Amino acid sequence: MSRSEAAPDPSRELPPLREDGAPSGAGAARRGGPGAAGGPARRAGRAATWAGRAAGGLAGGAVRVFLVVAALFWLLPTLGLLLSSLVSPTDLNAGGWWQVFGAPSRLTADNYERLLANETITSSLLNTFAIAVPATLLVLALGSLAGYAFAWLEFPGRDWLFLVVVGLLVVPVQVALMPVSELFGTIGLFETTAGVVLFHTAFGLPFAVFLLRNFFAEIPRELLEAARLDGAGELRLFTRVVLPLGGPAIASLGIFQFLWVWNDMLVALVFADSANPPITVALQQQVRQFGNNIDVLAPGAFLSMVVPLVVFFAFQRQFVTGVMAGAVK
Numbered sequence: 001m002s003r004s005e006a007a008p009d010p011s012r013e014l015p016p017l018r019e020d021g022a023p024s025g026a027g028a029a030r031r032g033g034p035g036a037a038g039g040p041a042r043r044a045g046r047a048a049t050w051a052g053r054a055a056g057g058l059a060g061g062a063v064r065v066f067l068v069v070a071a072l073f074w075l076l077p078t079l080g081l082l083l084s085s086l087v088s089p090t091d092l093n094a095g096g097w098w099q100v101f102g103a104p105s106r107l108t109a110d111n112y113e114r115l116l117a118n119e120t121i122t123s124s125l126l127n128t129f130a131i132a133v134p135a136t137l138l139v140l141a142l143g144s145l146a147g148y149a150f151a152w153l154e155f156p157g158r159d160w161l162f163l164v165v166v167g168l169l170v171v172p173v174q175v176a177l178m179p180v181s182e183l184f185g186t187i188g189l190f191e192t193t194a195g196v197v198l199f200h201t202a203f204g205l206p207f208a209v210f211l212l213r214n215f216f217a218e219i220p221r222e223l224l225e226a227a228r229l230d231g232a233g234e235l236r237l238f239t240r241v242v243l244p245l246g247g248p249a250i251a252s253l254g255i256f257q258f259l260w261v262w263n264d265m266l267v268a269l270v271f272a273d274s275a276n277p278p279i280t281v282a283l284q285q286q287v288r289q290f291g292n293n294i295d296v297l298a299p300g301a302f303l304s305m306v307v308p309l310v311v312f313f314a315f316q317r318q319f320v321t322g323v324m325a326g327a328v329k
Contacts, residue, residue, distance in 0.1 A: 085298035279304045
């Protein structure tokens with residue numbers, strides 16, 4: 001082949017030019033120039049992507065603004081209670097708690113000083129701890145043992161007995177007030193701290209057993225069988241394997257039970273000692289006949305609210321882990 005035959009023809013490689021000097025036609029499409037067929041489609045795709053990102057950003061910003069506004073409305077009563085507890089009764093009756101934004105000098109801790117000097121309130125706080133802590137620990141201990149038994153132990157009538165426990169969830173507390181009062185009066189537990197603890201424990205156990213049984217049942221069977229092959233008995237299996245894995249669920253249950261018992265007023269009003277009641281009943285007894293007694297109720301209510309908040313934030317990580325684990329399972 002001669003060199004002239006092998007050389008490419010320049011007229012075949014160069015596309016025709018438009019009036020502005022840019023390639024046109026098939027050459028523009030082949031080279032990806034302004035006249036390429038895919039150019040408008042790519043530009044439309046980029047515009048749609050930018051529009052989608054902008055819409056997503058605006059939607060996310062609107063959601064954040066809504067959540068912030070909802071949180072502020074949710075916290076407004078708590079803020080009002082806190083500021084009411086830090087304002088003297090005279091100033092509070094004269095202008096309301098919102099006046100402190102214009103006159104911060106009116107904030108004072110005198111209400112808390114008088115409240116803590118009240119022996120009835122301080123003893124009621126201690127009595128509330130004496131009720132809430134044992135009732136929570138008993139529910140956690142008995143509920144964990146029963147939940148493990150219903151999940152992994154074989155015994156006659158297990159499923160029917162579990163259905164009975166689940167059925168107890170629908171029994172309201174009000175139904176049991178009169179018969180339990182007669183029973184406690186007969187055995188000498190009426191108007192005692194032990195009676196209140198036993199009542200809260202009895203009504204907290206059905207939910208505890210139901211929750212923990214379902215959580216323990218999700219533990220892989222292979223893990224328990226491997227522990228049994230290594231020589232672990234049921235007690236060691238429960239304490240070394242099941243309890244560590246069920247820690248988040250147990251922590252969540254403990255938070256719920258503590259809050260229920262701490263904030264309870266009905267059971268405490270019926271079964272607790274009237275001479276040494278829990279904080280909820282003690283605050284109710286502080287209401288005057290011809291006045292709102294806000295200088296006692298506001299700091300007392302906020303002080304009784306601080307303890308559950310401290311408990312919740314102390315176990316917040318375990319609580320969220322337990323809720324998410326239950327949601328996934």
